[in-house]
Amino acid sequence: MFEDRYSRQMRVPGIGKSGLEKIRASRVTLCGVGALGTVLANTLVRAGVGHLRIIDRDFVEPSNLQRQVLFDESDVTDNLPKVEAAARKLRAINSEVAIEAITADIDRTNIEAFCADADLILDGTDNFEVRYTINDIAVKLGKPWIYGGAVGVEGMTMTIIPGVTPCLRCVFEQSPGPGEVGTCETAGVLGPIVSITSSYQAAEALKILAGKPEAINRDLYMYNCWENTSRRVKIAPLKGRKGQCPCCALHKYEWLDGDHGTQTTSLCGRNAVQVTQRLAGKLDFSALKKQVEGAKAVTANKFLMKFTVTDAGTDHEFTVFPDGRAIIKGTDDLDRARTLYAKYIGY
Numbered sequence: 001m002f003e004d005r006y007s008r009q010m011r012v013p014g015i016g017k018s019g020l021e022k023i024r025a026s027r028v029t030l031c032g033v034g035a036l037g038t039v040l041a042n043t044l045v046r047a048g049v050g051h052l053r054i055i056d057r058d059f060v061e062p063s064n065l066q067r068q069v070l071f072d073e074s075d076v077t078d079n080l081p082k083v084e085a086a087a088r089k090l091r092a093i094n095s096e097v098a099i100e101a102i103t104a105d106i107d108r109t110n111i112e113a114f115c116a117d118a119d120l121i122l123d124g125t126d127n128f129e130v131r132y133t134i135n136d137i138a139v140k141l142g143k144p145w146i147y148g149g150a151v152g153v154e155g156m157t158m159t160i161i162p163g164v165t166p167c168l169r170c171v172f173e174q175s176p177g178p179g180e181v182g183t184c185e186t187a188g189v190l191g192p193i194v195s196i197t198s199s200y201q202a203a204e205a206l207k208i209l210a211g212k213p214e215a216i217n218r219d220l221y222m223y224n225c226w227e228n229t230s231r232r233v234k235i236a237p238l239k240g241r242k243g244q245c246p247c248c249a250l251h252k253y254e255w256l257d258g259d260h261g262t263q264t265t266s267l268c269g270r271n272a273v274q275v276t277q278r279l280a281g282k283l284d285f286s287a288l289k290k291q292v293e294g295a296k297a298v299t300a301n302k303f304l305m306k307f308t309v310t311d312a313g314t315d316h317e318f319t320v321f322p323d324g325r326a327i328i329k330g331t332d333d334l335d336r337a338r339t340l341y342a343k344y345i346g347y
């Protein structure tokens, strides 16, 4: 459409005409379109990737606007899922990129379908459960992926090329337990650390997509934008953990195959629980509207339905998706959330 859209990028040594052609022919799967994910999507779509698949389970809320750069106030008032709001902006930014928007909770049952045709997988998530699942599928399929995390004023990135670098489990064998690491909700997060972290991830992505994997950062890179410190941890010696890494050495994909992961998840610090129910068909919002007669603030669009009920003296806001998944606010208790789900939605 615009002849010189990529002219500045092409002049970068290491990219050039052939690098640009490779970027434009590439397919990328981005897991999570929140803080890191919106910056990643924005940067890669402007850089001209061929196909970007974005997957996220959430909808846009007012507390996202401080750092999630693709969203605005109208996305909050329209109750849009994050991927739908992001896709609209991304298509307006660069109509040459094919954007595939999927509202779903990424887990071991669906991740292979999301990643099988990708040249690169990007981590824009906020939890270790999904990251270990990404690590398993990336190693299993032999695809590069880029880990990123940002909380408070600190960020961390790591680039994983299976067979070349250590995998996530070589470096972090177990996921941190609940409460061991802060989350955006408990520790807060400063906007710039999100941009810094995801921009490092995006730079690594462009090296790989341009066919220059030799240029990647092979260290675990950590930085603090308030204390003005940064640290590189040499992780290369950990590769395969002397043949004992369950994932990349023993090829036991415990997060893909095992019982890790739950169907009901507390959304840490948000006083909310996600209940996943796999339905055979799509949930009928008009039938559900009749079913929850008496509920307050009932709204629905084609992507999600919201309503609030008062149960045992507490207000619970339900956000329900067509696949039967629900995010229930007003509790951190999994059993209580399952009970509320059964009571108001059924199944």
Ligand SMILES: [Zn+2]
Residues within 6 Å of the ligand: 166, 167, 168, 169, 170, 171, 239, 240, 241, 245, 246, 247, 248, 249
């Ligand atoms: Zn490993």
